[in-house]
Amino acid sequence: MTVTYDAIIIGTGQAGPSLAERLSQAGMKVAIIERERFGGTCVNTGCTPTKTMVASAYAAHLARRAGDFGVVINGQVSVDMKRVKARKDEIVNNSSKSVESWLRNMRNCTVYLGSARFESAHTVRVGDTVLGAERTFINVGTRARIPALPGIDQVPFTTNSSLLNIDLVPEHLITIGGSYIGLEFGQMFRRFGSRVTIVEMAPRLIQHEDENVSAAIKDILEHEGIDIRLNATCISFGRKGGQITAGLDCAEGPPEVTGSHLLLAVGRQPNTDDLGLDKAGIRVDKHGYLVVDDELKTNVPGVWALGDCNGKGAFTHTAYNDFEIVAANLLDKESRKVSDRIPAYALYIDPPLGRAGMTVDQVRKSGRPALIGTRPMTHVMRAVEKGETLGLMQVVIDNETKQILGAAILGTGGDEVIHCILDTMYAKAPFSVLQRAMHIHPTVSELIPTMLGELQLL
Numbered sequence: 001m002t003v004t005y006d007a008i009i010i011g012t013g014q015a016g017p018s019l020a021e022r023l024s025q026a027g028m029k030v031a032i033i034e035r036e037r038f039g040g041t042c043v044n045t046g047c048t049p050t051k052t053m054v055a056s057a058y059a060a061h062l063a064r065r066a067g068d069f070g071v072v073i074n075g076q077v078s079v080d081m082k083r084v085k086a087r088k089d090e091i092v093n094n095s096s097k098s099v100e101s102w103l104r105n106m107r108n109c110t111v112y113l114g115s116a117r118f119e120s121a122h123t124v125r126v127g128d129t130v131l132g133a134e135r136t137f138i139n140v141g142t143r144a145r146i147p148a149l150p151g152i153d154q155v156p157f158t159t160n161s162s163l164l165n166i167d168l169v170p171e172h173l174i175t176i177g178g179s180y181i182g183l184e185f186g187q188m189f190r191r192f193g194s195r196v197t198i199v200e201m202a203p204r205l206i207q208h209e210d211e212n213v214s215a216a217i218k219d220i221l222e223h224e225g226i227d228i229r230l231n232a233t234c235i236s237f238g239r240k241g242g243q244i245t246a247g248l249d250c251a252e253g254p255p256e257v258t259g260s261h262l263l264l265a266v267g268r269q270p271n272t273d274d275l276g277l278d279k280a281g282i283r284v285d286k287h288g289y290l291v292v293d294d295e296l297k298t299n300v301p302g303v304w305a306l307g308d309c310n311g312k313g314a315f316t317h318t319a320y321n322d323f324e325i326v327a328a329n330l331l332d333k334e335s336r337k338v339s340d341r342i343p344a345y346a347l348y349i350d351p352p353l354g355r356a357g358m359t360v361d362q363v364r365k366s367g368r369p370a371l372i373g374t375r376p377m378t379h380v381m382r383a384v385e386k387g388e389t390l391g392l393m394q395v396v397i398d399n400e401t402k403q404i405l406g407a408a409i410l411g412t413g414g415d416e417v418i419h420c421i422l423d424t425m426y427a428k429a430p431f432s433v434l435q436r437a438m439h440i441h442p443t444v445s446e447l448i449p450t451m452l453g454e455l456q457l458l
């Protein structure tokens, strides 16, 4: 027998629960299905645990630098990983539990535990129960990609999920992948006391950033004693006397790195392979991402895909924005589209990188006339006062419309400061509006108008 609902939501990540609330408030009978932990990746194995641990790593780093500020710590600074983990577990568990109780107490909403699988375009099986609905919303997220490299089955490896459970300081962590996950974990464990080697096959770290930004990130990490291997493709794994080896295809440096622990941070894979999509006729691309239009509709009428699994974003804020788009179009008679949003994200190394819009390189390639402004963080008094002068800020402007095309703020507070630029971009205001705004002293943001007053032709 099929249990009928007005809407089925698969996954309780960053879009599903908020959508369940809006649909149920609109009087719909909603079923939401989760097979692992409530809250999905961000809450359990992504943003929340990593940023909690990044905060511990920052405390360790600052304690080691205490002398720079005239603060005396008698004795050595050391890290108790059991306590770091306990703090992280408490914050994560509270967050996951609050998503669960929110959903379980939601009027008109029924929670199902188990793995959902389509039986047809409008029916989904969870265990022994078959659910039917005219509308289904897929919010199944992604998982770490495990590359099928020779020797992978011979070595103990970790991913973003399993490395979070470690309660000791690894002696030497090898990180394959020099992007978000590799860099955030790499710096964090270096600050906990590990030796860290980051292996990246591209010629630079976080390769889609501008060259000077990538170079500044490399400087920050090398300054802390992290070994960085660029142009080095990991091609195999092995074991040597209780240690793990990573074989590299590289023109420079040793062709093998040996360490005590291994983190695979080589990208993600959508959780669409076991969803029974063929039974429903729902299309995916060659990487398994659900194919959607600008309103997040799949090719099957009545089926939407939200969050990381649609390949249109890979962040919590893009998944949440997907919820807002679907809810607005379905319930508020609005017309919102994915293409209306401006790319924005942060990289949570310390100091963080805040990014909005196009890179300078993308603007250059587009051929449009543009202006550029840059300022090193050494010329920002707030950074000088805090003793955190690494990094730079950079902005690029369309020289015809005078609107901001993009910006990078790599420096203390960069993840927050970027928002004044982002909001000016959404307002489609000329840069002069931001240039003339009176900002508060002493802040990093107060130097944005100054930087905008010193623009040069790109």
Ligand SMILES: Cc1cc2nc3c(=O)[nH]c(=O)nc-3n(C[C@H](O)[C@H](O)[C@H](O)COP(=O)(O)OP(=O)(O)OC[C@H]3O[C@@H](n4cnc5c(N)ncnc54)[C@H](O)[C@@H]3O)c2cc1C
Binding pocket: 010, 011, 012, 013, 014, 015, 016, 033, 034, 035, 036, 037, 038, 039, 040, 041, 042, 043, 045, 046, 047, 048, 050, 051, 114, 115, 116, 117, 139, 140, 141, 142, 160, 181, 271, 274, 275, 306, 307, 308, 309, 313, 314, 315, 316, 317, 318, 319, 348
């Ligand atoms: C280490 C790490 C750090 C990150 N840090 C940040 C950050 O600082 N800022 C940021 O913006 N983003 C960050 N991200 C990315 C962010 O976590 C994701 O973009 C976000 O969680 C995506 O949300 P989602 O709703 O699409 O999917 P998810 O949060 O992955 O949720 C999907 C849910 O669906 C469930 N599910 C899957 N298949 C089924 C099924 N068949 N049946 C039932 N349930 C199913 C899963 O169990 C999961 O709970 C990070 C990611 C990682 C890995």
Ligand SMILES: NC(=O)c1ccc[n+]([C@@H]2O[C@H](COP(=O)([O-])OP(=O)(O)OC[C@H]3O[C@@H](n4cnc5c(N)ncnc54)[C@H](O)[C@@H]3O)[C@@H](O)[C@H]2O)c1
Binding pocket: 147, 176, 177, 178, 179, 180, 181, 182, 184, 199, 200, 201, 202, 206, 207, 232, 233, 234, 235, 265, 266, 267, 268, 314, 315, 345, 346, 347, 348
């Ligand atoms: N701050 C944040 O918002 C944040 C933090 C963590 C993760 N995330 C999300 O998680 C996703 C995954 O992050 P990620 O860092 O795992 O993946 P990624 O796709 O961003 O980067 C993977 C990196 O691994 C490299 N690589 C792949 N195979 C390799 C090999 N064999 N040898 C050497 N290098 C190799 C690639 O060149 C690339 O630089 C990102 O898309 C991001 O959106 C976001």
